[in-house]
Amino acid sequence: MNFARIPRENLHDILRRMPKAELHIHIEGSLEPELIFELAARNGMPLPYATLEELRAAYAFTDLQSFLDIYYAGAGVLQTEEDFFAMAWAYLKRARTDNVRHAEIFFDPQTHTERGIPFATVINGLERAVRRGREELGVSASLILCFLRHLSEEAAFAALEEALPFRDRFIGVGLDSGERGNPPEKFARVFARCRELGLRLVAHAGEEGPAGYISQALDLLKVERIDHGVRCLEDPRLVARLAEQRVPLTVCPLSNVKLCVFPDLSAHPMGKLLAVGIAATINSDDPAYFGGYLNENYLATFTALPELGAKEAYQLARNSFQAAFADESVKEGWIRELDDFFAQQCSG
Template identity: 70%
Template sequence: MAEPTTTRPDFARIDAQRLPELLRVMPKAELHMHIEGSLEPELIFALARRNGVDVPYADVEELRKAYAFTDLQSFLDIYYAGASVLLREQDFYDMAWAYLERAAADNVVHTEMFFDPQTHTARGVSMQTVIDGLHRACVDAREQLGVSALLILCFLRHLSEREAFETLEQALPLRDKFIGVGLDSSELGHPPEKFARVFARCRELGLRLVAHAGEEGPPAYVWSALDVLKVERIDHGVRSVQDPELMERLARDRIPLTVCPLSNLKLCVFAQLSEHNLGALLDAGLVATVNSDDPAYFGGYVNQNFTETFAAIGLQAQHAWQLAANSFEGSFIDDVAKRAYRDRLDQVFASF
């Protein structure tokens, strides 16, 4: 990915006290957001009532109190339980629409949403039900909210290669409604190599390729995602700083990292937000971006990730511009759209 030619705003003229406002209003893309992870407790209970599903919690507050995660697996256990209320096309539409309205409020102008079909097909929900509901929300978001939204199908890495191939085949009749594939769920013990043949097939089909790596797993998983799966983007990737050669590779090849600070904090990747290495990634010239991951569970949508992280680690206006510019550079939209969004970004910074 070639680095775009850019003319940066005059950051010295931006009042530092207005930085939180700037973070809120600047246009941005979100490239790492699991749509099932945006399912708020209130909507979980509403869908449970609508579909006659029993939820093993007395009320919204009791469910929220259960969000005391110690690692990725403890989160995934409750994540899959929450998804059990999704049964009909309208359920998937309503879930996506709720997120897209929040994204619009955060001035997210483009989003590439992950979805986990295996979570649903294992319960007897058809692939078409899942994709049609999500895609319909994406279409409406462009028309009604001015938000561009695309879908990326993710394979669950704790399941088998065979099941991933089966999922791909089920989804191919709906190929026009998603742009790429990813790899998520439990990272430890499930290296990227496990899905090498699946990703090779997806590459033959012209799908865009991303994968979670370097969140709980080691830098070696990032290398494998790049060299074995041949992905175009790394989701998370924060452990890359442990490998100087990898950092040089990521910077040289302009490989985007979709970093999720509040998720990293909630899952104990960092003990405190002040310890987060987002600043180090930017200083090393990486195409780092800020995203919300599973915002209903991790305590914040994308603007909250920006404001809390900036306050915790002392990032400034130039970092804000770089992160937003990186989000457009790392997206899967065409160059014309990227330039248009960059122009909007520069206009906002000029107004400050």
């Protein structure tokens, strides 16, 4: 395709309208302040914030841990299956407006089971929203169970055992929460067990933690994708490996800035990642807290980085489909739709 034929003034419209997948979205991180207040009132739970404005003002994070503190507090309003459904349904409706064809949704069961919420309550609400989203919105979605890395290996094994009766409702496992002091190797045995069970494997690495955590996730956990991974550029050999093996990175630009990984988006390495052949993708991470859903992440990144144009937009969207945990025939259909969309833009 001759991407040079696409006027730059059309780029933002293309970013909004092009079909895409989202592979790094924490469903608890899509819990908007309005829904937090609504669920708190419905469940008779007091909040430490009197108004929406007070809650939003608390979204001033200095690092990952300061974000996690308020993230876990917000998740406390989730009490019933209907609450989990409402949260996921709200995200899926937003994903449709962003022309997301497929989403792979992270959920953190330990955040809820540790406060007495049954695993069944969590998974049943989320899965009902996923099913309804497919039927009514035309948005394909899958669930990925994430272990909290600040908890113990024993706790991760316990969470896995609790989840196994619902094995048909999630496709894989991931590793999230604070990286500092919690290297991937801590969960090598848990991931080995998940691999035996045929689950797809991903892990957060190389955002707050060093580039070496990315290597650990690949070598010890045997993951198929790296969530974040932006610090790979600190290790040229790792960069070459990621590019050669086409290991997808699910990068979250607005999150990276909000959590002070980079001072602003103009310093973000997305252009460098693509230029060296890494299969990077754009995602929203925890959009209710970090200032934007998927399209906002695309628009802000392309505005801040003038080296990104229509060619890179196409590559990012194609990467997102290629990296998805879906049947090859289904992915080929999404890519054909993407190709047709850009062919029309190039001919216009």
